[in-house]
Amino acid sequence: xxxxxxxxxxxxxxxxxxxxxxxxxxxxxxxxxxxxxxxxxxxxxxxxxxxxxxxxxxxxxxxxxxxxxxxxxxxxxxxxxxxxxxxxxxxxxxxxxxxxxxxxxxxxxxxxxxxxxxxxxxxxxxxxxxxxxxxxxxxxxxxxxxxxxxxxxxxxxxxxxxxxxxxxxxxxxxxxxxxxxxxxxxxxxxxxxxxxxxxxxxxxxxxxxxxxxxxxxxxxxxxxxxxxxxxxxxxxxxxxxxxxxxxxxxxxxxxxxxxxxxxxxxxxxxxxxxxxxxxxxxxxxxxxxxxxxxxxxxxxxxxxxxxxxxxxxxxxxxxxxxxxxxxxxxxxxxxxxxxxxxxxxxxxxxxxxxxxxxxxxxxxxxxxxxxxxxxxxxxxxxxxxxxxxxxxxxxxxxxxxxxxxxxxxxxxxxxxxxxxxxxxxxxxxxxxxxxxxxxxxxxxxxxxxxxxxxxxxxxxxxxxxxxxxxxxxxxxxxxxxxxxxxxxxxxxxxxxxxxxxxxxxxxxxxxxxxxxxxxxxxxxxxxxxxxxxxxxxxxxxxxxxxxxxxxxxxxxxxxxxxxxxxxxxxxxxxxxxxxxxxxxxxxxxxxxxxxxxxxxxxxxxxxxxxxxxxxxxxxxxxxxxxxxxxxxxxxxxxxxxxxxxxxxxxxxxxxxxxxxxxxxxxxxxxxxxxxx
Amino acid sequence: xxxxxxxxxxxxxxxxxxxxxxxxxxxxxxxxxxxxxxxxxxxxxxxxxxxxxxxxxxxxxxxxxxxxxxxxxxxxxxxxxxxxxxxxxxxxxxxxxxxxxxxxxxxxxxxxxxxxxxxxxxxxxxxxxxxxxxxxxxxxxxxxxxxxxxxxxxxxxxxxxxxxxxxxxxxxxxxxxxxxxxxxxxxxxxxxxxxxxxxxxxxxxxxxxxxxxxxxxxxxxxxxxxxxxxxxxxxxxxxxxxxxxxxxxxxxxxxxxxxxxxxxxxxxxxxxxxxxxxxxxxxxxxxxxxxxxxxxxxxxxxx
Numbered sequence: 011x012x013x014x015x016x017x018x019x020x021x022x023x024x025x026x027x028x029x030x031x032x033x034x035x036x037x038x039x040x041x042x043x044x045x046x047x048x049x050x051x052x053x054x055x056x057x058x059x060x061x062x063x064x065x066x067x068x069x070x071x072x073x074x075x076x077x078x079x080x081x082x083x084x085x086x087x088x089x090x091x092x093x094x095x096x097x098x099x100x101x102x103x104x105x106x107x108x109x110x111x112x113x114x115x116x117x118x119x120x121x122x123x124x125x126x127x128x129x130x131x132x133x134x135x136x137x138x139x140x141x142x143x144x145x146x147x148x149x150x151x152x153x154x155x156x157x158x159x160x161x162x163x164x165x166x167x168x169x170x171x172x173x174x175x176x177x178x179x180x181x182x183x184x185x186x187x188x189x190x191x192x193x194x195x196x197x198x199x200x201x202x203x204x205x206x207x208x209x210x211x212x213x214x215x216x217x218x219x220x221x222x223x224x225x226x227x228x229x230x231x232x233x234x235x236x237x238x239x240x241x242x243x244x245x246x247x248x249x250x251x252x253x254x255x256x257x258x259x260x261x262x263x264x265x266x267x268x269x270x271x272x273x274x275x276x277x278x279x280x281x282x283x284x285x286x287x288x289x290x291x292x293x294x295x296x297x298x299x300x301x302x303x304x305x306x307x308x309x310x311x312x313x314x315x316x317x318x319x320x321x322x323x324x325x326x327x328x329x330x331x332x333x334x335x336x337x338x339x340x341x342x343x344x345x346x347x348x349x350x351x352x353x354x355x356x357x358x359x360x361x362x363x364x365x366x367x368x369x370x371x372x373x374x375x376x377x378x379x380x381x382x383x384x385x386x387x388x389x390x391x392x393x394x395x396x397x398x399x400x401x402x403x404x405x406x407x408x409x410x411x412x413x414x415x416x417x418x419x420x421x422x423x424x425x426x427x428x429x430x431x432x433x434x435x436x437x438x439x440x441x442x443x444x445x446x447x448x449x450x451x452x453x454x455x456x457x458x459x460x461x462x463x464x465x466x467x468x469x470x471x472x473x474x475x476x477x478x479x480x481x482x483x484x485x486x487x488x489x490x491x492x493x494x495x496x497x498x499x500x501x502x503x504x505x506x507x508x509x510x511x512x513x514x515x516x517x518x519x520x521x522x523x524x525x526x527x528x529x530x531x532x533x534x535x536x537x538x539x540x541x542x543x544x545x546x547x548x549x550x551x552x553x554x555x556x557x558x559x560x561x562x563x564x565x566x567x568x569x570x571x572x573x574x575x576x577x578x579x580x581x582x583x584x585x586x587x588x589x590x591x592x593x594x595x596x597x598x599x600x601x602x603x604x605x606x607x608x609x610x611x612x613x614x615x616x617x618x619x620x621x622x623x624x625x626x627x628x629x630x631x632x633x634x635x636x637x638x639x640x641x642x643x644x645x646x647x648x649x650x651x652x653x654x655x656x657x658x659x660x661x662x663x664x665x666x667x668x669x670x671x672x673x674x675x676x677x678x679x680x681x682x683x684x685x686x
Numbered sequence: 687x688x689x690x691x692x693x694x695x696x697x698x699x700x701x702x703x704x705x706x707x708x709x710x711x712x713x714x715x716x717x718x719x720x721x722x723x724x725x726x727x728x729x730x731x732x733x734x735x736x737x738x739x740x741x742x743x744x745x746x747x748x749x750x751x752x753x754x755x756x757x758x759x760x761x762x763x764x765x766x767x768x769x770x771x772x773x774x775x776x777x778x779x780x781x782x783x784x785x786x787x788x789x790x791x792x793x794x795x796x797x798x799x800x801x802x803x804x805x806x807x808x809x810x811x812x813x814x815x816x817x818x819x820x821x822x823x824x825x826x827x828x829x830x831x832x833x834x835x836x837x838x839x840x841x842x843x844x845x846x847x848x849x850x851x852x853x854x855x856x857x858x859x860x861x862x863x864x865x866x867x868x869x870x871x872x873x874x875x876x877x878x879x880x881x882x883x884x885x886x887x888x889x890x891x892x893x894x895x896x897x898x899x900x901x902x903x904x905x906x907x908x909x910x911x912x913x914x915x916x917x918x919x920x921x922x923x924x925x926x927x928x929x930x931x932x933x934x935x936x937x938x939x940x941x942x943x944x945x946x947x948x949x950x951x952x953x954x955x956x957x958x959x960x961x962x963x964x965x966x967x968x969x970x971x972x973x974x975x976x977x978x979x980x981x982x983x984x985x986x987x988x989x
Contacts, residue, residue, distance in 0.1 A: 603989060606902075610987040625982040626989075629950040659987070661947045662898045 020155030021058070023165060024115070025051055027148040028106055031122045034129035034141070035099040040084040043096065046077065047103045054107055065107055073104055095128045115156050122149045134339070136547040147172055178590065185582045189563075189575055192556035209305045210248055214455055214478055215258040216420055220411050220432040225473035228303050229457055230311055231545050233468040235297040239313070241459050242503045245479065245491060246311040246471060248456035250328040254445075256369035257420055259438060259453045264360035273332055275324030283327050283355060287315075290354035295346040301548045302341045308333045311456055311471075313347035314491070320344035320557060327355070328452075329489070342553040353488040357450060365450035365483060374421030374442055381446035391449045391484055395492055398443055402436065402497040405429060409499035433502070436494040437478040450483035454491070458503065466542040605671055606659055613651070613678050620685060630655045637681065644684035651677040690890070690942050693881040697737040700875045701730050703861030707852050709942060710959050711738065711826075716938035718891050719849025719931065720805050720825040722790075722963065727830060729854045735786040735826040736875040742887050743880040744783040745820065751793040753836065757800035761810050775812055780804050783820050783884060787827040791837040798840060801825070802847050822887055842966065849931050850956070851963035890941070897937040899948040906950055906986055907933055910957070913984045914965060919976050921966045932960045950986045957981055 029047065036044045050073075057064045065073075077100040078088060085093035102118070102125045109115050126145035129138060150172035155165065209229065211218065230246075253262035263272055274284045295317075302310060310323055310331035320343060323331040329352060333341065357365070368378070384397045408430045416423040421442050424435050431439075437453050444451035458477035460469035479493040496503040554562075563570035567578055603611070610630060617637060618624040624636065634652035638645035654674055658666050690712065697708050711734060714721040723731045732748070739746035749760060762778035779785065780801065790798060804810050805825050809818045827848070830837065845851070857865060865871070882890070899907075907929060915923025924932075936952040943952070962977050 607987050607989060611989050614987075626985040627980075627982045629954065629986045631949070631951055656949055659902050660900045660949045662900045663947070 017156060017158060020152055020158070020165070020168070023148065023155055023168070024118070024152050025054075025106075027122060027145070027152050028103060028118070030148060031126040031145045032099045032103060034132070034138070035095060035125075038132060039092075039096045039099070040080070042080050042084075043100060046073075046080075046100055050103045050107050054109075064110070070104065070107060073107075074101075077101065077104065091131055095131065098128065099125055112156065116153075119149050119152050119156075122152075134552055136543055139547075139551075143176070147176055150175055181586050182583065185579065185586070187554075188559075189579045189582065191575065192554075192559050209473065210307070210309075210455055210476065212249065212307070213258050213260045214251055214434055214438070214453060216413070216416065216431075216434060216438070219434045219455070219476045219478055220413070222476040223411060223432070223474045227473045229471045229473055229475065230300050230302040231468055231470055231548070232301075232460065233299045233466070233545075233549070235299075238462065238467070238469065239296060242496070243313075244459055244469070245313065245454075245477075245493075246457040246460075247314060247330050247454050248309050248311050249454070250330065250481070251453040251455065252364050253367070254369055254438075254442065254453075256371045256373040259441075262364060264358070264364045266360055271327075273324050273326045275332075275334065276322070281327075284325065286356070287351065287354055290351055292317075292348040293350035295348040297344070297346045299342060299344045299549065301545065301553065302337055302343070304339050304341075305337045308336055310337070310341075310343060312345050314349055315351040316345045316347050317351075318343060318345055329355075340548055340552055342549065342555075352490075353486075355488050357483050362450050362483075365452055366445050366448065368442070368445055373419050374425075374439075374446070376422045377425050377439065377443050378446040380425075381443040384443075385447040391447075391482070394447045394449060395444070395482060395484075398440060398447075399492070399494060399497045402440070402494050407431070407436075407498045409433075409495065409502060433495040434478045436498060437480050440492065440494040441480045444480065444482050452481050452489075454479050454481055458493075463538050463541055463545070465538045466545055468542075468545055470541060606655075606666060609671070609674055609678065610655065610659075613681065616682065617685065630659070637685070641685055644681055647677055647681050647684065651681060689882050689886070693741045694942075696741045696878050696881055697734070700737045700871045700878065701734050701854070702865055702871075703858050704730075704734075704854055707854055708734070709939075710850060710852050710956065713935055713938040713942060713956060714850045714959075715742070715822075715824055715887070716891055716894050716941060717849055717931075717934045718822070718894075719935065720827070720847060722845070722848040722851040723826065723828045723853065724831060724851055724963075725828065725853045725855070729856070730871070731826075731828040731854065732786060732788065733872050733875050734854070735784065735828075736872065737878055738826070739784040739786075740875060740878040741881050742784075743883050744822070744824070744887070745884075746784045746786070747779040747782040748786040748788060749779045750788045751790050751797070753792055753794060753838075755793050755797045757797050760797065760801055761804065762812060764813050773813070775815070775817075777817075778810075780810060781817075781819060783822055784824045784826065787825055789829060790827040791829040791840055793838065795838055795841075798838065798844060801827075802844050805847050822884065822891065842964070845963050846925070846927065848963065849935060850959040852959050894934065894938045894941055897940050897946055897948060899933065899937070902988070903948050903950065903953070904933075905988060906984075907936075907953060909988070910953070910980065910984050913980050914961070917976075917980065919968055919971070921968050924961060924964055928960065928964050932956065935960050954981055 029051070032043075032047060036047065053062070053065055056062045077097065081088050081093055081097045081100065085096065087093050088097055102121050105114070105118050105121060109118055123146065126142050126149070129142060147169065151165075151168040154168040154171050154175075158168070210222070249261060251259035251261055253260045263269065270278065271281050274280055280288075296313060297319075298313075299320075300311065310333055312331050315329045316325070316331050318325065318331060323333045323343060326332050331343070331345070368374075380401075381394075381398075384394050388394045388397060406429055409432070410430050411432060413424075413431045413435060414428045416428060420435075421439050424431055425439050441451045441453050455476070455478045457471045457475040458479070459475050460471040461475075462468075463470055477495070479491060479495065481489045481491055484490050493503060560570045563575065567574045610633075614624060614628065614633060617633065621640065624633070628636070630652045634648040637648040641648075651674065654670070654677065657664050658670055658674065664670075694705075694708055694712060697712075698705060701708055711721055715738065723734070725731055735748075736746070738744070758778065760778045760780050762781065763776055764773040765776050766772075767774050787801060790801070793801075804819065805823075808823055809816055811817075829840070856862075868874075910932075911924050911926075911929045914920055917923070932953065933948075935956040936948050939952045939956050940946070940948045945952075958974065958977055962973055965973050965977060967973050967976060
């Protein structure tokens with residue numbers, strides 16, 4: 011059997027393209043895939059050099075079975091996004107072994123377009139998008155290449171041609187991106203759900219948040235419509251924790267209530283507290299858009315009290331947003347937060363019980379005693395709160411990333427012995443004491459602060475901004491935020507965690523790791539730009555979902571009806587095609603004349619317009635002779651012009667400078683006067 | 687340069703009223719190319735060749751081609767010499783500086799081929815021994831227009847070996863009158879005064895390559911060549927070799943005209959002589975007129 015040989019100039023490109031297209035999967039997937047690809051490339055290279063016979067059906071069949079078995083072994087199944095893509099990439103490589111006819115080469119390349127697009131299932135940043143575009147360029151240049159014979163083809167020429175083709179396709183791509191209706195289910199493929207992510211967990215125990223503070227990973231980004239609130243107002247609430255077992259704070263529902271009473275989602279009957287909330291006066295609010303990185307959790311982050319405008323999430327009674335599904339890919343939502351709305355909520359008995367509950371085991375006996383003493387000495391709950399804060403401020407408490415381990419009694423040992431802790435220690439012990447003093451209280455975890463990107467003026471909230479604070483129920487004012495950490499380390503709240511840690515020497519190495527995240531100068535500027543691009547990509551491209559699409563189409567087309575969309579699509583493509591045609595026609599005659607060339611054609615045209623049309627193939631001398639014949643008075647000037655012109659254009663020893671061109675122009679103008 | 691003008695003047699004494707053709711023939715000589723003269727018998731082809739040889743003091747031989755001629759008749763033959771008991775080469779007429787190949791289209795293709803190969807290689811291989819031809823080596827071939835009976839038409843690939851093809855044509859009436867009044871021109875040609883020596887000619891030929899051509903001029907030449915290729919009136923366009931020949935001829939023309947750089951007029955002057963015999967029309971019609979029309983339509987200055 012004669013083996014079809016990819017033209018030599020393209021063979022290397024094709025192999026390279028196959029490897030590059032598979033690269034994201036090779037880096038992500040199990041290690042055997044790289045080995046398999048190497049094996050296939052080597053087998054094929056040997057077959058092409060006729061060292062071995064082209065692997066027959068048996069070999070290919072064995073490889074095929076091997077691939078399926080290995081895929082099953084690695085993923086436990088051969089369907090689903092991850093296993094499916096792994097299988098596809100392996101078979102894609104195997105297909106290269108099968109390229110016998112030219113048609114097979116086409117199949118491999120067309121399959122390649124699909125393979126490189128699957129990378130976007132797992133990662134959709136601007137970098138990956140650029141990578142996929144690059145793969146498409148390589149694939150297209152291979153297509154160009156296999157259509158060339160072995161003679162007279164240059165690989166760089168193929169790349170150029172492919173680039174031109176892709177460049178022409180880009181406007182069509184944009185048009186389709188904007189206009190073709192989004193099919194949501196296709197892309198909600200629950201890829202790699204359940205994967206461990208850095209971020210908040212649904213409980214809080216000592217050491218958890220300080221661990222998070224070591225990570226500079228992005229948690230979410232926020233773009234405000236109006237001015238950005240001050241740092242000490244940016245408390246991004248994620249969870250409220252109301253059950254304490256002596257060590258760990260957890261979410262809990264009041265006794266006798268179930269989730270329907272507590273969480274209002276679209277389509278349900280609004281519970282009474284929600285109706286109350288919607289009726290209340292709102293006051294001023296902050297409007298902003300959050301782009302949340304995947305968390306695999308349902309809760310969303312917002313300032314108090316969030317009212318959702320765009321996005322899909324419910325509102326829980328503790329004034330936080332809850333998505334309907336775990337956030338497994340970047341999610342955008344637009345929210346307006348009304349700080350004053352909190353006062354309108356009521357606290358029922360079951361809830362009050364929960365918010366006052368203390369752990370069964372005997373932790374924090376001393377703290378309880380202290381709290382009860384404060385309660386006796388104060389007339390209002392507010393006074394108790396102030397006493398507690400004063401206690402934190404006046405006693406030698408330290409704010410540190412490396413608190414000592416407190417194995418026996420995390421409350422008393424912290425409050426009276428070690429007095430070194432991170433925000434979770436302060437929030438935990440403060441809430442505990444408030445409850446002991448009879449004030450309903452809960453722990454809130456989320457993020458505090460965020461760093462402003464100077465380029466895009468949006469906020470970046472990173473994992474190290476993770477924070478925990480308290481909320482206490484004051485009759486008449488509702489849930490009031492109290493941050494005991496602010497009493498100990500005001501810098502943490504005013505300027506962020508890095509500024510707060512700068513003062514304590516004990517944290518110097520932890521600080522060093524944090525500092526490396528925020529370089530100043532050129533590098534910092536560059537980082538801000540990279541982040542800006544990424545943010546714009548997230549909002550404009552990935553955030554362009556069916557909802558925002560419909561809104562845009564309504565603005566553009568008046569109504570987003572299928573007919574209008576179809577017409578707009580057709581019109582857009584027609585305009586593009588017409589544009590290409592004009593460009594093509596222009597390019598055919600689009601030679602840019604030099605000054606000297608224009609000089610000749612101006613005179614040629616002028617003389618031609620005054621008598622019978624002149625031949626295009628006239629030399630300057632012939633033009634001068636023609637002028638001399640018709641206008642004998644101009645003969646001498648014409649002769650001079652032709653001589654000068656001929657010298658300038660054809661005598662390499664004479665350089666064409668401005669002076670010479672000016673002289674020629676003068677001669678030509680004198681000629682114009684002599685021709686009537 | 688003066689010598690060249692003087693040489694032209696000398697030749698013009700015997701080839702009357704054909705200054706342009708004479709200048710082209712001289713140009714061809716300077717460009718180190720071979721010349722094909724296509725004309726009816728008795729137009730003065732032989733006289734021209736003779737005069738050129740005389741003026742440049744070239745060793746001159748003439749071969750009348752016939753249909754029963756063999757390659758050995760031109761190139762030479764090895765003969766056994768009894769005195770030395772060895773073969774010695776008896777050189778054929780091709781071992782000369784200026785060879786007049788009269789009526790080349792009368793010979794069989796085999797014989798034509800032998801000559802044309804010698805022209806191209808400027809050497810002759812006989813019995814495995816390669817011998818260079820003298821320098822300069824210049825062939826002036828003549829042929830009767832091919833519609834005459836008993837001729838072997840030169841194929842296009844062979845025609846390409848000739849840098850130029852010219853035809854002398856009938857003389858103008860007044861020239862013919864003085865021709866009739868004068869004596870035997872061929873006799874006069876034998877008595878012309880030598881102007882330049884053969885070595886001098888080699889030096890002049892070397893100078894041709896030093897004539898400069900600007901980028902704009904090369905661009906013009908390229909567009910001319912391109913035009914012959916895209917024009918569907920021709921079977922095929924000019925080859926790159928033809929393009930190089932065109933430029934070289936134009937350089938020689940510029941040298942004769944006393945310039946050290948090429949101008950478009952030089953290209954146009956040699957254009958017909960260089961291009962016409964290399965082109966053939968797809969559907970009849972005058973190749974000459976078509977070739978000329980390209981000069982009128984291809985812009986000299988790029989637009």
